Amino acid sequence: MNFVKLAARNVYRSRHRSLVTIAAMGFACAMMIVFSSLMEGVIAGSERNVVAMNTGDIQVHQQGYRDDPDIYKMITSSEALSELIRQAGFVASERVFAFGLMASDNSSSGVQLRGVDLRYESTVTEIHQHIMTGSWLGNDAPRGVVVGKKLARLLDVSVGDELIFVGQTADGYMANDRFHVQGTLKSIASDIDSSAVLMSNEMLRELISLPEQGAHQIVIMRTDRTQDLALATEEVKVLIEQDLEVMNWRQLMPVINRFLETAQVQTLIMLLFTYIAVASIVLNAMLMNVFERIHEFGIMKAIGVKPWQIVRLVYAETLIQAAVASVAGLLLGAGISWYFQYYGLDMSPLADGMSFAGVALDPIWYAVLSVNSLLTPVAFLFVMAAVAVIYPAAKVARLRPVEAIHHQ
Numbered sequence: 191m192n193f194v195k196l197a198a199r200n201v202y203r204s205r206h207r208s209l210v211t212i213a214a215m216g217f218a219c220a221m222m223i224v225f226s227s228l229m230e231g232v233i234a235g236s237e238r239n240v241v242a243m244n245t246g247d248i249q250v251h252q253q254g255y256r257d258d259p260d261i262y263k264m265i266t267s268s269e270a271l272s273e274l275i276r277q278a279g280f281v282a283s284e285r286v287f288a289f290g291l292m293a294s295d296n297s298s299s300g301v302q303l304r305g306v307d308l309r310y311e312s313t314v315t316e317i318h319q320h321i322m323t324g325s326w327l328g329n330d331a332p333r334g335v336v337v338g339k340k341l342a343r344l345l346d347v348s349v350g351d352e353l354i355f356v357g358q359t360a361d362g363y364m365a366n367d368r369f370h371v372q373g374t375l376k377s378i379a380s381d382i383d384s385s386a387v388l389m390s391n392e393m394l395r396e397l398i399s400l401p402e403q404g405a406h407q408i409v410i411m412r413t414d415r416t417q418d419l420a421l422a423t424e425e426v427k428v429l430i431e432q433d434l435e436v437m438n439w440r441q442l443m444p445v446i447n448r449f450l451e452t453a454q455v456q457t458l459i460m461l462l463f464t465y466i467a468v469a470s471i472v473l474n475a476m477l478m479n480v481f482e483r484i485h486e487f488g489i490m491k492a493i494g495v496k497p498w499q500i501v502r503l504v505y506a507e508t509l510i511q512a513a514v515a516s517v518a519g520l521l522l523g524a525g526i527s528w529y530f531q532y533y534g535l536d537m538s539p540l541a542d543g544m545s546f547a548g549v550a551l552d553p554i555w556y557a558v559l560s561v562n563s564l565l566t567p568v569a570f571l572f573v574m575a576a577v578a579v580i581y582p583a584a585k586v587a588r589l590r591p592v593e594a595i596h597h598q
Contacts, residue, residue: 197506219519222567227557246409268405283310284405290357305394324349324373334372469578
């Protein structure tokens with residue numbers, strides 16, 4: 191018996207019901223492909239905002255600096271360590287920090303001054319590409335600073351406006367100077383958005399009388415993105431050979447790390463609940479199909495067709511419909527996901543300025559079309575269709591030929 195040919199004929203014979211079933215399965219498959227692609231985009235975007243915009247892969251500090259950011263807790267040999275790390279195949283940049291009060295004509299606010307190495311900062315982060323207005327730091331504007339988005343709004347300043355800083359130098363004297371806003375950042379992270387003022391580390395050293403050598407933080411990025419992050423962290427620890435705190439971004443931001451680890455599980459849960467609804471449609475359609483064909487199944491059993499052969503036939507009909515639905519779902523879902531991958535889904539009215547665990551969420555959500563986002567919904571579709579047809583198939587297998595033949 192050619193089960194595929196017979197099943198295809200039966201599907202076509204009940205084409206109106208089959209079309210409804212296929213449409214429901216195909217639409218659900220397409221929407222789950224889009225959802226999976228968007229979730230992968232959110233995961234990739236969140237990791238990018240954490241790593242490429244601020245934290246880097248690995249950070250080095252003096253012991254206890256993160257708990258108590260004292261300006262005296264510096265890595266005194268930071269320049270030599272950074273060069274050693276670069277020679278080992280990584281990229282590294284030094285940062286220095288200070289705190290104080292920044293004032294404009296209309297307002298004032300406590301700020302975190304971040305001094306960055308203009309030679310190497312662009313190799314460890316992409317923050318220089320995340321300018322909303324104005325331009326990034328440069329040697330051509332020695333008193334220019336870049337401020338966070340929310341801080342600029344709080345101080346009511348824009349590009350070209352003047353800022354006055356008041357704080358304390360490393361040797362206990364008052365530090366004060368004037369700067370002008372060279373640029374403002376897009377949303378990156380809550381602490382940067384609301385309080386960060388970025389400048390060259392030379393300018394910050396001069397402002398608060400820090401030594402010419404030493405840094406509060408060394409930021410490191412892997413040049414080989416396929417290298418295991420934990421192994422890279424251990425390699426840096428071995429390179430440094432000092433009592434310094436070496437932590438990767440997953441250790442520095444455990445909440446974000448946990449979110450990214452469980453995001454795939456969240457996608458699978460969403461797939462499960464969606465396909466349970468689809469399974470109920472398949473179950474209902476196949477039950478109706480079975481009840482309409484009880485007489486036919488009775489005759490098939492009477493002429494010697496085995497129960498397991500009839501079960502195979504019912505399964506073949508279901509899987510043919512699932513196959514057609516999966517092709518339609520792949521075409522529709524991949525098309526929509528491709529569009530969102532290049533143009534994004536604008537969620538600005540809802541997500542602009544939102545953050546999770548201190549990391550800003552990009553209001554434009556981009557999808558990431560991958561093999562996983564395409565095949566996982568299709569695999570779930572076949573599994574749920576196979577599960578949904580168990581009861582109708584079992585009912586057909588238990589039919590008694592004489593009773594089925596005389597069934598009205």
